[in-house]
Amino acid sequence: MKNKKKIEDIPFEEYLRKLEKIVQQLEEGELTLDESVKTYEEGINISKICLEKLNKTKKKIEQLVIEGEEKYSIKPFSEKEGEDTINEF
Amino acid sequence: MMINDKEEKIYTVSKLNKYIKKLFENDFNLQDIWTLGEISNFKLHSSGHMYFVLKDKESQIKCVMFRGNNCTLRFMPGDGMKVKVRGDVSVYEKRGEYQLYAKEIIEAGKGELYLAFEKLKEKLKGEGLFSEEIKKKLPLIPQNIAVITSPTGAAIRDVLTISLRRFPNLSILVVPSLVQGAFAAQEIAKKIDFLNRFFKYLDFIIIGRGGGSLEELWAFNEEILARSIYRSKIPIVSAVGHETDFTISDFVADLRSPTPSAAAEMTIPDKNSLINNLSLLRSKITRAFKRSFELNGEKFSSISRNLRYQRPENKINQYYQYIDEFSARLSSRIKHRIELYGERIKKDCQRLDSLNPWAIIERGYSICRKIPGREIIKRLNQINVGTKIEVIISDGRIFSKVEKKEVVSD
Numbered sequence: 001m002k003n004k005k006k007i008e009d010i011p012f013e014e015y016l017r018k019l020e021k022i023v024q025q026l027e028e029g030e031l032t033l034d035e036s037v038k039t040y041e042e043g044i045n046i047s048k049i050c051l052e053k054l055n056k057t058k059k060k061i062e063q064l065v066i067e068g069e070e071k072y073s074i075k076p077f078s079e080k081e082g083e084d085t086i087n088e089f
Numbered sequence: 090m091m092i093n094d095k096e097e098k099i100y101t102v103s104k105l106n107k108y109i110k111k112l113f114e115n116d117f118n119l120q121d122i123w124t125l126g127e128i129s130n131f132k133l134h135s136s137g138h139m140y141f142v143l144k145d146k147e148s149q150i151k152c153v154m155f156r157g158n159n160c161t162l163r164f165m166p167g168d169g170m171k172v173k174v175r176g177d178v179s180v181y182e183k184r185g186e187y188q189l190y191a192k193e194i195i196e197a198g199k200g201e202l203y204l205a206f207e208k209l210k211e212k213l214k215g216e217g218l219f220s221e222e223i224k225k226k227l228p229l230i231p232q233n234i235a236v237i238t239s240p241t242g243a244a245i246r247d248v249l250t251i252s253l254r255r256f257p258n259l260s261i262l263v264v265p266s267l268v269q270g271a272f273a274a275q276e277i278a279k280k281i282d283f284l285n286r287f288f289k290y291l292d293f294i295i296i297g298r299g300g301g302s303l304e305e306l307w308a309f310n311e312e313i314l315a316r317s318i319y320r321s322k323i324p325i326v327s328a329v330g331h332e333t334d335f336t337i338s339d340f341v342a343d344l345r346s347p348t349p350s351a352a353a354e355m356t357i358p359d360k361n362s363l364i365n366n367l368s369l370l371r372s373k374i375t376r377a378f379k380r381s382f383e384l385n386g387e388k389f390s391s392i393s394r395n396l397r398y399q400r401p402e403n404k405i406n407q408y409y410q411y412i413d414e415f416s417a418r419l420s421s422r423i424k425h426r427i428e429l430y431g432e433r434i435k436k437d438c439q440r441l442d443s444l445n446p447w448a449i450i451e452r453g454y455s456i457c458r459k460i461p462g463r464e465i466i467k468r469l470n471q472i473n474v475g476t477k478i479e480v481i482i483s484d485g486r487i488f489s490k491v492e493k494k495e496v497v498s499d
Contacts, residue, residue: 016229023373023377027373027380040378044371054230054367057260058258059259060259061263062261062262064235064263066283
């Protein structure tokens with residue numbers, strides 16, 4: 001936790017790679033009991049993190065309305081309204 | 090043919106041809122014209138000039154394209170090619186043959202837009218805008234994406250439907266834009282820049298529109314848009330509907346797809362299959378872990394034998410703790426095996442106990458040692474009468490002196 005990267009900053013695919021490596025390590029059976037317990041715990045933990053990552057985002061469909069060089073607003077997307085709000089600079 | 094003797098005028102051959110040539114050259118209908126036909130008998134002479142015949146079903150005309158003109162060709166002409174040739178019709182006096190002097194050749198069916206496209210493509214390629222090394226990677230699990238396209242076309246509908254079907258909890262920002270006409274390229278470019286300023290967190294941006302004619306898709310072939318895609322720190326996915334050709338945007342983008350729907354398919358992962366994959370990995374881990382537990386159990390008993398004088402109980406307690414923690418997760422079969430190993434270790438400990446010298450002394454045996462040196466006395470020749478000795482018994486030591494030695498004979 002101290003000097004490690006935050007979970008949010010590590011991409012899903014990196015965790016997936018770790019998980020695959022853990023499967024490989026455990027399947028090779030070269031680990032001591034202590035190590036395999038630790039590795040197993042880590043694997044379960046990572047698979048939880050992966051699942052959390054998949055469920056983290058909330059569904060949202062929004063539309064950007066540009067109101068000037070630096071100004072904008074965001075509103076829910078609606079296909080009908082879209083036509084009038086094509087904004088030109 | 091009527092011959093009038095009085096007014097008879099005799100030409101030389103060269104004068105005649107010169108006259109005919111003038112006729113051709115004074116006729117505007119034969120100067121700087123486009124002719125459509127198929128190339129045959131094409132020859133590139135070592136001088137660099139090109140000679141060929143342009144023909145259609147019924148007729149043919151000789152053509153020449155001099156080196157000074159053909160060096161700007163963007164392709165190498167060849168027999169059978171349908172082309173449009175721009176040039177003048179004139180006479181080659183030496184042979185008395187008229188021919189088409191070509192200044193420009195383009196492949197038929199490809200007009201000026203095509204030429205402009207080819208030119209820009211070469212230019213940007215030369216500047217390195219298409220190079221593979223600068224292409225940014227898209228994350229496997231996108232969370233926030235933006236789509237720059239017409240808010241009313243089929244394109245946006247397709248992208249939304251497919252994306253949300255594949256990954257239901259996705260955050261999509263729709264950025265409405267013109268996608269055809271004279272201002273479209275500039276507008277898309279500005280919106281890419283805008284997103285780069287205020288929406289840096291986006292995982293990527295899809296830009297695109299549904300299929301159309303080359304003219305309708307033209308915005309995606311313009312330099313201003315190409316430059317903006319190149320500038321973008323956020324990865325860009327080009328999704329312009331077209332079947333065969335590419336657009337300039339396709340070449341500059343970090344990822345290109347043939348349609349907006351395809352862009353969604355390519356960039357948005359299927360959540361269900363990801364979850365299936367995860368649970369597969371998880372069950373693999375559990376299976377492999379159980380197996381390694383069994384393997385380790387075997388090692389375990391041999392290790393415990395070597396632990397005799399190192400208080401094996403500590404280690405055992407540690408393992409018991411692990412076993413307690415994980416036994417819940419393990420099948421009863423494995424649990425049973427581990428308990429068996431635990432039993433074995435207990436027995437090993439009891440055996441250890443029986444080897445402990447203190448246990449023997451407890452039963453009435455004692456140990457004699459010489460006082461200086463603490464050498465354990467096993468033979469009479471180690472001592473003399475008068476040697477000081479200590480006798481170790483279960484609750485203390487007796488200090489004494491040897492008074493007599495006697496050999497015990499059987």
